Amino acid sequence: MKSNSLHSRLIREIETEASKCARCGACQSVCPVFQVTKREQGVARGKIALAEAFLRNEVCEGKGLEKIINNCLLCLACKENCPNNVDTELIIRNFRAVLNYYSKSRVSSKNLWGHVFKNSRFLESALKLDNISVFEYLERVVPAESGIRLRYPFSLLFDERLSSGARPLKSRIKPEIPSPDSKGRALFFVGCTTQYLKPEIGLSAIDFMNAIGYCTVVPESQECCGFAASVSGNEKVAADLENKRIKVISENPADFVVTVCPTCNRRITGILKKTGYELPVYDISKFIAEYMKQHGGISLCEEKLIVTYHESCHLSRGLGIRDDPRYILNQCFGNRYREMEHADSCCGMGGLYGVTHPDISRAILKKKIEAIRETGCNYLFTGCPACILQLEDGVRKAKLGIEVKHLVQLVDFVESS
Numbered sequence: 001m002k003s004n005s006l007h008s009r010l011i012r013e014i015e016t017e018a019s020k021c022a023r024c025g026a027c028q029s030v031c032p033v034f035q036v037t038k039r040e041q042g043v044a045r046g047k048i049a050l051a052e053a054f055l056r057n058e059v060c061e062g063k064g065l066e067k068i069i070n071n072c073l074l075c076l077a078c079k080e081n082c083p084n085n086v087d088t089e090l091i092i093r094n095f096r097a098v099l100n101y102y103s104k105s106r107v108s109s110k111n112l113w114g115h116v117f118k119n120s121r122f123l124e125s126a127l128k129l130d131n132i133s134v135f136e137y138l139e140r141v142v143p144a145e146s147g148i149r150l151r152y153p154f155s156l157l158f159d160e161r162l163s164s165g166a167r168p169l170k171s172r173i174k175p176e177i178p179s180p181d182s183k184g185r186a187l188f189f190v191g192c193t194t195q196y197l198k199p200e201i202g203l204s205a206i207d208f209m210n211a212i213g214y215c216t217v218v219p220e221s222q223e224c225c226g227f228a229a230s231v232s233g234n235e236k237v238a239a240d241l242e243n244k245r246i247k248v249i250s251e252n253p254a255d256f257v258v259t260v261c262p263t264c265n266r267r268i269t270g271i272l273k274k275t276g277y278e279l280p281v282y283d284i285s286k287f288i289a290e291y292m293k294q295h296g297g298i299s300l301c302e303e304k305l306i307v308t309y310h311e312s313c314h315l316s317r318g319l320g321i322r323d324d325p326r327y328i329l330n331q332c333f334g335n336r337y338r339e340m341e342h343a344d345s346c347c348g349m350g351g352l353y354g355v356t357h358p359d360i361s362r363a364i365l366k367k368k369i370e371a372i373r374e375t376g377c378n379y380l381f382t383g384c385p386a387c388i389l390q391l392e393d394g395v396r397k398a399k400l401g402i403e404v405k406h407l408v409q410l411v412d413f414v415e416s417s
Contacts, residue, residue: 037360170220187258189259258287345371372400
């Protein structure tokens with residue numbers, strides 16, 4: 001087998017974590033993919049067994065193996081419920097990178113998508129066009145038998161979830177938005193979904209941070225956090241993006257980083273920890289909750305508002321933030337907040353998973369939509385922009401007439417009250 005220092009490290013990390021797995025099957029009972037497919041290969045235990053077999057040269061790299069390893073939401077449910085604390089996310093992410101490295105095909109979907117997310121101008125052009133885009137061009141020129149087509153059928157990218165006529169956030173704001181009562185400087189890392197598909201979330205975040213006294217710095221040079229490239233197995237592009245993140249942070253002095261995307265939060269926190277750069281990274285829900293604890297809740301008296309909350313996987317399991325969102329909604333809505341059943345179950349989006357595995361994704365979403373329907377709500381809040389895309393798609397197709405909002409968009413309710 002070919003090797004280099006990066007991939008030797010990835011393999012060592014896989015071997016270390018995989019050795020902890022007792023094959024007990026605790027992951028099976030919580031895996032949303034298994035609940036739909038009922039196939040062992042969809043479970044972390046099955047993927048770990050395949051990774052170990054590959055490293056022992058008992059199975060070969062190929063489309064079939066890649067397809068199995070890619071069929072994972074990275075929702076962290078298996079990791080959270082593992083009695084031996086196996087880092088299944090690390091195993092799957094590393095194994096994807098190893099497969100990418102050993103692939104005989106040098107033109108792969110992973111390389112393509114890595115460069116899409118690396119090039120912000122390309123990404124912006126691709127996402128802002130609804131029907132005629134670079135993806136149509138790729139669909140014409142990429143052969144039907146290509147692995148790129150198998151993993152990323154471009155027609156799915158015209159799904160309503162990824163359509164947006166909105167102008168990118170960076171075209172609407174200045175790089176620095178001062179506050180009259182400045183307590184400090186907040187470096188706002190926007191994230192791709194907010195930047196290109198849901199800029200209104202970013203505008204609400206800036207309004208809120210300014211209202212509570214922080215100058216908000218939004219560098220125009222910020223791009224993707226690198227998570228998408230990393231989980232697609234393109235570690236080279238992920239590393240390039242890491243270096244760019246550090247450069248952006250070092251060139252824009254701030255007291256802390258604030259995010260509205262928990263996935264971006266986890267990625268940036270990891271980058272800073274790895275490089276030894278000391279700067280706190282906070283999810284914006286922390287500031288909303290702390291503001292309410294200091295100044296009292298904001299009672300929104302519109303009696304017709306019934307709300308519920310979807311617990312984002314990376315916010316709850318990834319960052320451990322479970323209580324603050326519920327505290328915020330209880331303070332604002334009191335008994336008009338209705339806890340949905342299995343609020344912590346995955347919605348099925350999983351970043352690009354909702355695009356690459358639409359049938360499984362929507363089967364998972366269907367259960368979530370039924371739980372939402374049972375609450376009788378007319379507003380659904382969550383703390384993840386990607387979840388919003390999925391949930392909006394679900395409630396629209398179910399004709400529920402429910403508005404889906406990010407927690408920070410509560411500031412819009414206050415302004416209109």
